[in-house]
Amino acid sequence: MWPGNHVHLAYGVDGTCVYRRQDDTFDFPKRREPRSRQWHTVRSSFEVLVPAQLAPEPAALPARHVKSALQNTDTSADSYFVPRSLVRTGHQESLAAQDSHIYDPTYGDLLAVLPYSAPKLAAKLLISATGHYGTLVAVSVLDTSPEPALSATKALEFSSRVKQVFVLPNTHLFGVRTSTGISVFEARLESRFHVGVARLVEIPDKSLAGQAFADVCVCPQTGSFLGAVDVKGNFGLYRLLKRDLDRVFNDFKLVYSSSIFDPAELSNFKKIVFGQQSDTLVVLSRSSAHMWTPASQNCKVVANHWTRLLDLAVPCNQTQYCVLLTTKEVLLVSLATFDVVLGWSHLLDQTDPTLRLYVRQNDDRLECHVVSQTTPMVYVIVFQLDERPHIAGDPYFYVSHPSQPVQSLAFTGRGDDLFGIQLTRDLELSRVRMQRASGPVEVPQPRTETVTEKAPEIDVSLLEKTASDPDLENVLGSRISALVAQFQNDSSSATDLSSLLPVSGPAPDNLSELVHDSWSVYESSARVFSDQGKLETTTQLSGTLMNLLKPLDFTSRGLLGILQKQDPQIQSINTNLGLSLVSLHKASTDDQHIHEIRKQLPLELAALLDQWRPHAPLARGSISHTQPGSQVPTISVSQARKKPRARSSRAGVPRPRVQLSQAVEPSSQVVFSSSQASEPSSQPPSGNLFSSQPLSQGTSSQKKRKKRKMGGFM
Structure with missing residues (x-):
């Protein structure tokens, strides 16, 4: 054949x-x-948008040395040993087994683009694997004008290595395949500065045959069917379900399962795709291709x-x-x-x-x-x-x-x-x-790095004399212009400071163009991003532009007013410098001072400033390439799925409400886990006693009641 x-x-x-x-x-x-x-x-x-994240392979270990658990990574599954007896007999894999090892990739696509469309909001989300051990998935807003750049990012942490990333067509859903199972998530873009991710369905490898999954595919016609195959050739057709009148998928069902078997097959490589119909699967191995339908299963290629x-x-x-x-x-x-x-x-x-x-x-x-x-x-x-x-x-x-x-x-x-x-x-x-x-x-x-001269010095005392001598204002403005132009021409920050949180992301209308035009200035001054409706920044970078201009912020004249009187080159970055200055000192300002600053800002920055809560404490994070994912809040998906809310056993009986968790201020060093937030409080219940949420009790004190059949719609 x-x-x-x-x-x-x-x-x-x-x-x-x-x-x-x-x-x-x-x-x-x-x-x-x-x-x-x-x-x-x-x-x-x-x-380079994100520098290399995967940790380098450890050096060769001496004899009689036991590897630690961290050194036994999943990268060892890329190659496997082939007996020389099979190689001598002219086996089909012998062409790549000259050194008695065969490269066996079990990883799929680790990069995907998810188109997101909503009323008055359309963007693209970039989903990629990252982390020192490849256990993180970053969901970032992809700004495509004029060049693709990353913006607001949400990181997901898994307990095992990420093997594949895929998207469900015509939806806001995406999936991740790991060594232990398949997870389906929903992405939500509430604004151009905030990305939310919710886990919907988790399909463990035990649901099929207990072996590690080798590939997964999505039906392009419906989007509710998934095909999965493991490393041994067992494959199945899954259907995503909606329980309890939910608007999104929250459960799955194994519709059919089968397997392909070849006694001479040595490779763990398997591939599965949907055929012409939603119930047709094509399973591929190194030596054969099989087509499965509900009526038959035929081998098409050998x-x-x-x-x-x-x-x-x-x-x-x-x-x-x-x-x-x-x-x-x-x-x-x-x-x-x-x-x-x-x-x-x-x-x-x-x-x-x-x-x-x-x-x-x-x-x-x-x-x-x-x-x-x-x-x-x-x-x-x-x-x-x-x-x-x-x-x-x-x-x-x-x-x-x-x-x-x-x-x-x-x-x-x-x-x-x-x-x-x-x-x-x-x-x-x-x-x-x-x-x-x-x-x-x-x-x-x-992009090559440019060598720049030493930054010009700025005399702070000159700013106090500008009220009596207008010429000094022009002198001071020219020195500031030279300082800003130096940082604008220096492109080293665009390559050295790249991380999971670039800051030239999408913004309302002309703000996006201004941010992109002054990319180097914006990154070298301060890293401003949005996290749950709050503007945050990191000021630990020494020698940046904002540290040099910081003494000029709370003076009588103000830095923003001087910059607005300069040439068009400086005018293009006024918005970015103003946003950085506001974010640097927002913790020490009161409501009246914020109102005065807001009147000096353009409409776009004023809208961003309104998203910040004045009385909320500021959480500052540090930029660290040695600890991937430390810059953004991460969500642990290793916990069990949330069970649907149980209905009250007695209708009409008021139940006291228990506050399950206190509001925790988001930080860039905190890993959010629903298992911690689900622990009941030890304090006595308080608040509204006429709430519909039932008080959690032991199962021994409740009797199971038979469900009565009710007419009409539920």
Whole structure:
């Protein structure tokens, strides 16, 4: 069976001759597209959004040394030992087992983009894995104008390594696969400065066969069906349910389960996708592909000993074709019958089992990006879906990262304005601009650091004399302008201070443009972000612009008034400096002083200032790259799911209300856990006695009552 039945031409006729297995003919495209339609990376557009987070591997341990629990990470599952007896017999895995070890990736996509749409609010959320041990998932607002940048971020902490991140189409839901199960979350964007995440459903691995999950997929037609397969070939079809008239999913049900078995299969790699219908699954292993329907289960593909199946991808909103990647070729396959429609020999390294396939659909085209996790190169081939599918132009490649291979890849933008967001194996998050060009392939370069001169000194006493001598105000303003221009030209802060909380995020209308124009000034002055409706900042950065300008804040004239009288270059950052100054001294201001400051601010900053509570204490956090997730509040998802609220056993009987938890002021060093907040208070109950919440009692004092059947709607 294919592949391995035939080998078609992909070279010799200027790279345009394609052999079609359906009718045994050669296809010569009549029209060839110019090379200007090829994607290339802009050389100077590469920028690191989040630096490498994954801890380096420990050094080689001496003999008779016992590894600690932290050193036994999940990275050891990427390779496994193959007996030499199987290698000598010409096993199908022997091609990549020259050193008696096979690279076995069990990780899926660790990067996803979730479109979020709500009344009067539309944005994109970037979901990515991070952390020293890969146990954190960061949900960030993605500002896409004019360049993608991260804004408000919420971090989720898991008890095991994050293996896959996926989104549910046409919803605000996303999922995370770990070593122990699958979790489904709901993202809520209440404003452009606050992201909320709620856990809905958790599917443990024990619900299927007790083995670790290898892959999970979402039905594109409904969004309520999930397909999962484990490392041993057991797969199941799950359905997300809504219990107790809830508006979102809060439970699951295993609809059907089956398994594929191959005694010669050594790899733990498994892949599962939905077919043409919502009840059709395609399960892929290194050696075979199976199609499951409620009526039958058939083996569609069996690979020969000299080739292996690497990846299978179904484009979004595509119900007719899928793309299969093998060690020999890229194949366009029909989803209905799983027959080959068109194929192309990619002539890539056949000993590289880390090749991943990303398909981007643009009108009637399928752009297939083949990513290697060992080489920083992306191979592109385009299928044209006309009356007769054919190859559009010649395949080509581009370099997306200057030094490291890419583990996960995502695209954002429309038309020819495209940005690539990529995640490396050490969890470094970066972006690069894509453009269609006909020039040679260029390697992206990070933004270089500029050497700046010493900051000019500012005499504070000059500010007191400006009332009598207006010329001194111009002198002082020029010195401040030189100081601000120096920080604006210094781009080192844009690369060195990147973390989970960049601050050039989306803001109302023109404020977003002002923030982005003064990116370096804004990051070097203070890091301002929004957390549960409060503006917070960190001032521990020494030598920043705000520390130099701090003595000029509470003087008679005021710094903001001087800056507003300068040239347009200074005018573009007035808003950002004003916001930073207000956030730096908000803890020591009273209501009257805040009202005076508010009158001097633009409308956008006044709206942001209203979100801050004047009498609430200020929680200050520190920026630390050594402790991932310490900058943002994290939510522990290792606790048990909340049970639905029980109904009162006696109707009409008033119950006292117990206050379960006190209001805790959010801090960047606190890990919120619902298990701590659910403990009942030891104080006697107080407050309103006529509340509908029942008092928690032991189960021994309550009798189970039979439910009566009631007519009408519940």
